[in-house]
Amino acid sequence: MNSRNIVLFIGGITFGFGLAWGGMSKPEVVLSFLQLKDYGLVLLMGAATVTTFFAINVVPRFLKEPILGGEFKPRTRTLSRNTIVGAIIFGLGWGLAGLCPGAALASLGIGNLPVLAGIASMFVGAYAMGRFFG
Amino acid sequence: MFPLGIWSYIIGGLIIGIGVSFVYILTGIHSTQSSLFSSTMSYFSKIPYFQRKTYLDSREWRLYFAAGVILGAVIYTLTVSPDGWWTSSVGIWRLVIGGFLVGFGTRLSSGCTSGHGISGVASLSTTSVFAVITFILFGVISANLMTMLGVAI
Numbered sequence: 605m606n607s608r609n610i611v612l613f614i615g616g617i618t619f620g621f622g623l624a625w626g627g628m629s630k631p632e633v634v635l636s637f638l639q640l641k642d643y644g645l646v647l648l649m650g651a652a653t654v655t656t657f658f659a660i661n662v663v664p665r666f667l668k669e670p671i672l673g674g675e676f677k678p679r680t681r682t683l684s685r686n687t688i689v690g691a692i693i694f695g696l697g698w699g700l701a702g703l704c705p706g707a708a709l710a711s712l713g714i715g716n717l718p719v720l721a722g723i724a725s726m727f728v729g730a731y732a733m734g735r736f737f738g
Numbered sequence: 739m740f741p742l743g744i745w746s747y748i749i750g751g752l753i754i755g756i757g758v759s760f761v762y763i764l765t766g767i768h769s770t771q772s773s774l775f776s777s778t779m780s781y782f783s784k785i786p787y788f789q790r791k792t793y794l795d796s797r798e799w800r801l802y803f804a805a806g807v808i809l810g811a812v813i814y815t816l817t818v819s820p821d822g823w824w825t826s827s828v829g830i831w832r833l834v835i836g837g838f839l840v841g842f843g844t845r846l847s848s849g850c851t852s853g854h855g856i857s858g859v860a861s862l863s864t865t866s867v868f869a870v871i872t873f874i875l876f877g878v879i880s881a882n883l884m885t886m887l888g889v890a891i
Contacts, residue, residue, distance in 0.1 A: 607800075611764045612799040616806020616823025617813065618757030620767065622813035626750020627742065631828045636741075636785025638874075638881035643739050647857055648751035653753025656860035659762045667763070674766035676859035681848050687865055690847025691854070691872035693839050698873060699880025701836025702828055704851040705844060706771035708802055708837070715823030721835035724838075730775030731783070737846060738787025 607672055620710045622652070630709035631702025631719075638699050697729075758856055767799065768861075770853035771807075774800045774843035811877075836845075847873075 605613075620629075627633040628647040637645040664676040681687065698704055703711060703722050711719040740747075752764060777810035780788040815864040844850040847869055849858055854873075858866025 608765055608767075609802040610801050611761055611807040612767070612769060612803040615761035615769050615889040616803040617810035618760065618806075619754050619803075620807035620810025620812075620845045621814045621832055622750045622753030622757060623807070623809075624750075624811040624819070625753060626747050628750065629811055630824065631826045631833075633742075635775070635828070635881050636782070636790075638877045639885055640743050640882075644742055644744060644747035647740075647744055647747040648754070649851070650765050650854045651748050651751025652755040652758065653751075653860050655752055656762070656856050659755075659759030660857075660860050661862070663759075664764055665802075670762070671764045674768050676762075679768045679853070679857040679866075680810030680861060680863045681854075681858065681865045682813065683868060687848065687869050688844050688872055690845070690891035691869040692842045692843070692876045694843030694847055694850065695873035695876025695878075696880045697839025697841075697843055698851075699797075699836075699877040699882075700884065701827075701840060702881075703836065704771070704840060705750045705774065706807060706852050708772070708840075709807040710811040711826065713808040714815050714819070716826045716842040718826065718828075718830055718833060719876050721830055722837035725834045725845075727779070728842030729838040729843070730836075730845045731779055731841075733842045733845040734776055734779065734783075734787040738785065738820070 620713055623710035624714050628707045629714050629716070631707075631716075633710065634698070634702040634704075634707065638702075642664055652718065657670065754856070758852075761803075767796075768853070768857040769803055770849065770857050771804075771854060773819035774804050774840075776839050776845055832884075832889075843873075 779792040854866040
């Protein structure tokens with residue numbers, strides 16, 4: 605295991621721990637947000653985004669490059685029709701299953717075994733996208 | 739507005755942000771989730787879309803990252819979780835159809851709740867802001883449509 609993979613593994617453990625603590629690993633919690641009954645996930649996403657904002661926009665002022673090498677580059681994508689059509693399709697699926705990709709993995713970690721069917725379907729969906737529209 | 743209180747959400751969000759920041763400060767990598775589906779496919783499919791450099795370069799760390807996410811939730815359950823092991827009662831057909839749409843849509847959109855939602859918005863990407871508004875809006879429509887149709891969970 606090289607050092608980059610170790611860092612990603614530890615980062616993943618932290619990410620999954622936070623998803624579970626914040627309840628996003630439970631489809632019921634996600635659905636109650638999307639049904640506008642509990643706005644807590646706005647706080648969760650806000651707290652995660654503000655923390656990451658400092659890492660992406662402030663830390664590079666004091667640190668020339670990442671500690672293990674590489675470069676600091678904000679995550680940008682070009683806006684296209686696919687961005688929006690894809691987000692519409694994702695949103696419809698999110699409201700149906702109550703799961704997004706990361707939360708589905710964390711859901712497995714809290715013992716929700718039926719979510720394996722959802723994760724398998726995500727792979728099939730991603731395959732269909734790459735096979736027919738990639 | 740917050741029947742479960744606000745603190746578990748805020749603490750959970752901060753921990754997620756610390757994980758993403760930790761990876762970024764050490765490696766410059768945006769540790770996002772949904773590309774895992776496409777990058778892992780590069781081990782099995784010769785289709786040029788999956789054999790792109792970005793997937794070949796990231797497919798290994800994305801598997802370590804995903805394994806970490808699962809393990810992190812296991813550790814939470816075994817340590818501080820108030821309710822222990824937990825199973826959802828959302829119907830399997832909702833997981834299967836919803837999961838397909840999530841896999842297809844996130845890859846077409848080039849990002850999910852973490853890619854567009856956390857890393858993209860934190861990078862001040864207007865593309866990601868539009869994507870986030872769109873998937874939340876359609877998530878709300880979809881979830882409420884299910885309620886209106888009388889599908890409890």
